[in-house]
Amino acid sequence: MYVCLCNAVTDHEIKDAIGGGASTMAEVMRCTKAGTCCGSCQPTIAFLLDTTFLVKPKTRLVAPEELENSSAA
Numbered sequence: 001m002y003v004c005l006c007n008a009v010t011d012h013e014i015k016d017a018i019g020g021g022a023s024t025m026a027e028v029m030r031c032t033k034a035g036t037c038c039g040s041c042q043p044t045i046a047f048l049l050d051t052t053f054l055v056k057p058k059t060r061l062v063a064p065e066e067l068e069n070s071s072a073a
């Protein structure tokens, strides 16, 4: 299913990115481009980050403009 309609990114692509090592919102955004436009899909991306491999506690959302800042993690 599409998670990010702005960039046509599916849940499978996001899970693949997480499986490939993306463990933060910013890393998933960089890998897939999901969440980089309007940002309304970020809660779903956060849910996938928080539940796919249970790697860490709650994921923080990242404003698309913040992605330009390399300190966003």
Ligand code: FES
Pocket (backbone or CB within 6 Å): 003, 004, 005, 006, 007, 034, 035, 036, 037, 038, 039, 040, 041, 042
């Ligand atoms: S729906 Fe993902 S950035 Fe808009």
